[in-house]
Amino acid sequence: MTQSKNIPQAVLQLLRKSEDSKLSGNYEDAIKYAEEALSKDPTCIEALEEIADNYLALDKIDKAQAAAKFAISLDKDSYTALYILGFIESRESNFKEAIKLLEQANKNRPNHPEILRALGWAYFMQENTVKGKIILERALNLAPEDITILCDLGLCYMKDSDSNKALDLFYRAMELNPNDERVQECIQIAEQIQTIKSK
Numbered sequence: 001m002t003q004s005k006n007i008p009q010a011v012l013q014l015l016r017k018s019e020d021s022k023l024s025g026n027y028e029d030a031i032k033y034a035e036e037a038l039s040k041d042p043t044c045i046e047a048l049e050e051i052a053d054n055y056l057a058l059d060k061i062d063k064a065q066a067a068a069k070f071a072i073s074l075d076k077d078s079y080t081a082l083y084i085l086g087f088i089e090s091r092e093s094n095f096k097e098a099i100k101l102l103e104q105a106n107k108n109r110p111n112h113p114e115i116l117r118a119l120g121w122a123y124f125m126q127e128n129t130v131k132g133k134i135i136l137e138r139a140l141n142l143a144p145e146d147i148t149i150l151c152d153l154g155l156c157y158m159k160d161s162d163s164n165k166a167l168d169l170f171y172r173a174m175e176l177n178p179n180d181e182r183v184q185e186c187i188q189i190a191e192q193i194q195t196i197k198s199k
Contacts, residue, residue: 049080079109095126113143
């Protein structure tokens with residue numbers, strides 16, 4: 001969350017409640033608190049960022065995009081809003097536009113693992129595989145226990161026919177969360193590829 005100005009105490013308390021709700025997975029409550037903060041201060045970038053972020057978590061893409069665009073209209077340097085817009089473009093396979101937005105987010109907030117993860121993935125999907133992997137490796141160095149980064153990087157290595165390296169990353173993710181369905185799926189595919197290669 002961007003901290004752009006002196007926020008009134010009442011608004012700050014609502015933003016904290018919103019953040020706590022988000023961390024507990026109560027995204028609807030988080031949105032309610034952020035909207036209440038916004039009603040007290042209609043130019044509160046932080047509230048708009050929270051709203052966009054929580055709508056993204058709820059997969060309500062149009063609402064997330066609208067809130068992020070509004071935040072950008074108030075503060076063109078909002079790295080959270082730029083990240084959200086870039087993430088959405090990437091999901092829609094508009095990787096060129098995603099890279100543009102995520103590069104700007106990364107410039108405004110360097111060394112943020114989640115921004116780097118999304119940027120690395122977008123570069124990889126744009127066929128700039130070397131740059132994509134380098135950025136994802138950097139994201140992993142900053143957040144070595146992030147399952148999403150481990151899986152994304154593993155998928156990049158798998159696509160580059162390095163199933164050994166991919167499996168190493170997937171097994172690390174499995175140690176962190178044995179019940180994660182995406183991790184289990186990734187391991188299954190990588191193991192099948194290895195079996196085929198060894199025949």
